[in-house]
Amino acid sequence: MKIAVSCKNLTKKFDSGSNEVIALQGINLEVMDGELLILAGPSGCGKTTLISIIAGILTQTSGICDVYGQNIHDLSPLALCTFRSKMIGFVFQSYNLFPTLTAAENVGIPLMIQGMGHLEATEQGREMLKKVGLEDRADAFSSTLSGGQQQRVAIARALIHSPRLIVCDEPTSALDSENGHRVMSILKDLSMREKCALIVVTHDVRTYSFADRIAKMEDGRILKIISPHEALE
Amino acid sequence: MLYIGWRMLVGNHSKFLGIVVGLTFAGLIMTQQPGVFVGLMTRTFGFITDLALPDIWVMDPEVQFIDDNKPLPSPALYEVASIEGVAWAKPLFKGLVTARLPGGGFQNCNLIGVDRATFIGAPAVLLQGNLNDLHQSDSIVVNQEGALDKLATPPRVPGGAKIPLQIGQRLELNDHRAIVVGIAKTSRTFQSQPIIFTTFERAIQFSPPQRQTLTFILVKAKEGENLQTLCDRIHRQTGLGAYTKEQFIDLTIEYYLKYTGIPINFGISVLLGFLVGAAIAGQTFYNFTLENMRYFGVLKAMGISNKVLLFMIVSQALFVAFLGYGLGLGVTCLCALLTQDSMLAFRFPYSLMLFSLGGILVISAFSAILSLHQIFKLDPAIVFRN
Incomplete structure (x- = not known):
């Protein structure tokens, strides 16, 4: 199996006035192609910082982060933008859907970023919404959708451009049990079908059963990497 | 991406x-x-542009603007007429006279005396009457604005309409009888005083006694003669001020700009409008950007470059700039249309259109730069902060 993400001795420090905050220290992690890895741990342990670096929207202080063999932080700003637009899909806790666009238009945004015209991108967005069971809400504005529906739109948006890596930040935390389960099922199914790596940051123990592996983090370190079975025990 | 930017803006x-x-x-x-x-500035030189035939205006060298009457000695007319390159030179009297109205009131008027043989200096358009009637004794021609308003007979009943001055009616000009033989169309003057036209000799009779009576000499250059060269020649040989029509207009405007508070007052008004418009539009556009910062962050995280964001913001700014400018221009044109027959002075040359468009673009560019500054320094990692 191919290595999708490889982090070696990754460190991130933030300057907070006179204090220096160490968010990550000596992270070593590998995520395989087609794998669903959950990053779990208490608030402030560095989960979000780690996926921000892996997704190429934050720069590490030291260490190496390769995504599909590319040290992304060696890329020029423009090349990094192109890399993100093609290789990475994002799912956010608060969905981040554009309120002035319809669901289909929201889903089509990654294609528009790659240069596709908005009509064609919206049409493909409409097709993608079928895969998450929202074809009847394609023309609805995000404010008229329920939380679960919004997250499914966000998943469709993250997958429409066939990225190789999807990073999800607390995708189920704003959802009830049923919707959370549904969202994780869709994420898992679609990522398996698309054969992409999936990194999910979550506090939600109910989602552990969907993971291939779970990395437990604390104080900026990965304490252990365990199986879902071990985690649930 | 232009589409997303547009939908973000209008949504x-x-x-x-x-x-x-x-x-x-x-x-x-x-x-x-x-x-x-x-x-208003156009009104200051309206009398100059009304006289189409003369190429050059000759006057006392100390004259600063069209209403600055500094009479010349009469022989100056013949002196100018004899200068090489001058096709003809005609006298023009311009002064003030007090008119006693039919109702008993008094009104200061501009009195214009023109050459009685050629009528050069007389109004080009007569709405009523015939210019040749100025050959009749005591005859005068009155401009339309004066006839309808300041020289009109007061209403017979309180609150009623004024009775316009008619052909055949009499006025007393400085204790001399004058009979109206024509109503002329002229440009409205800056002071909005009625204008009375008559022959040069009769104007001298109507006006208070003075030693010198020749206010301007109107000159036509011979065909092919360079006007500036001729002006210089007239000045050199007579010591008088000689200006082309355009130069005299500039001289008049310069006087009003320099010695009246008009430009400062209007400048303040325009500046305030600019600042208020900039404040409202700039702040609203900037707030719009701040409120959408999370979404710009999402776009950045998804891989949009700063160059594309620049394009989006500039497009948004240009869209609202042209829309706002178009609407502002439309309201202005509507105002102008509704007030075209009123006393309101309004002129809208193309250069002014470009000036205001430039102003609006500056406001929009300023707003866009403020917004872009925030967006460029935006950390895309904001998307994971809740």
Whole structure:
């Protein structure tokens, strides 16, 4: 199996006035192609910082982060933008859907970023919404959708451009049990079908059963990497 | 991406309306007020442009503007007429006279005395009467604005309409009898005083006694003669001031700009409009950007480059700029249309249109730069902060 993400001795420090905050220290992690890895741990342990670096929207202080063999932080700003637009899909806790666009238009945004015209991108967005069971809400504005529906739109948006890596930040935390389960099922199914790596940051123990592996983090370190079975025990 | 930018902009109706209203207001102030200013300035030299035939105006060298009457000695007319390159030279009297109205009131009027043989200096358009009737004794021609308003007979009943001055009616000009033989169309003057035209000799009779009576000499250059060269020649040989029509207009405008508070007052008005428009539109556009910062962050995270964001923001700014400017210009034109027959001075040359468009673009560019500064320094990692 191919290595999708490889982090070696990754460190991130933030300057907070006179204090220096160490968010990550000596992270070593590998995520395989087609794998669903959950990053779990208490608030402030560095989960979000780690996926921000892996997704190429934050720069590490030291260490190496390769995504599909590319040290992304060696890329020029423009090349990094192109890399993100093609290789990475994002799912956010608060969905981040554009309120002035319809669901289909929201889903089509990654294609528009790659240069596709908005009509064609919206049409493909409409097709993608079928895969998450929202074809009847394609023309609805995000404010008229329920939380679960919004997250499914966000998943469709993250997958429409066939990225190789999807990073999800607390995708189920704003959802009830049923919707959370549904969202994780869709994420898992679609990522398996698309054969992409999936990194999910979550506090939600109910989602552990969907993971291939779970990395437990604390104080900026990965304490252990365990199986879902071990985690649930 | 232009589509997303456009939908982000117009999708927030209240903010979009705020930006457009701000720019419309700024556009209105920056077109309407300078339009009135240009209109007023045009009135200062309206009498010069009304006289189409003369190429050169000769006058006392100390004259500063069209209403600055400094009479010349009569022989100056013959001296100028004899200068090489002059096709003809005609006298023009310009002064003030007090008219006693039929109702018993008094009104100061501009009195213009023109050459009785050629009528050069007389109004080009007569609405009523015939210019040749100026050959009749005591005859005068009155301009339309004067006849309808300041020289009209007061209403017979309180609150009624004034009775316009008619052909055949009499006025007393400085205790001399004058009979109206024509109503002329002229440009409205800066002081809006009635204008009375008569022959040069009769004008001297109507006006208070003075030693010298020749106010201007109107000169036509021979065909092919360079006007500036001729002006210089007249000045060199007579010591008098000689200006082409354009130069005399510039001299008059310069006087009003220098010695009246008009430009400062209008300048303040335009500046205030600009600042208020900039404040409203700039702040609303900037707030719009701040409120959408999370979404710009999402776009950045998804891989949009700063160059594309620049394109999006500039497109948004240009869209609202042209929309606001168009609406402001439309309201200005509507105002001008509704007031075209009123006393309001308004002129709107193309240069003014470009000036106000430039102003609106500056406001929009300023707003866009403020917004872009925030967006460029935006950390895309904001998307994972809740």
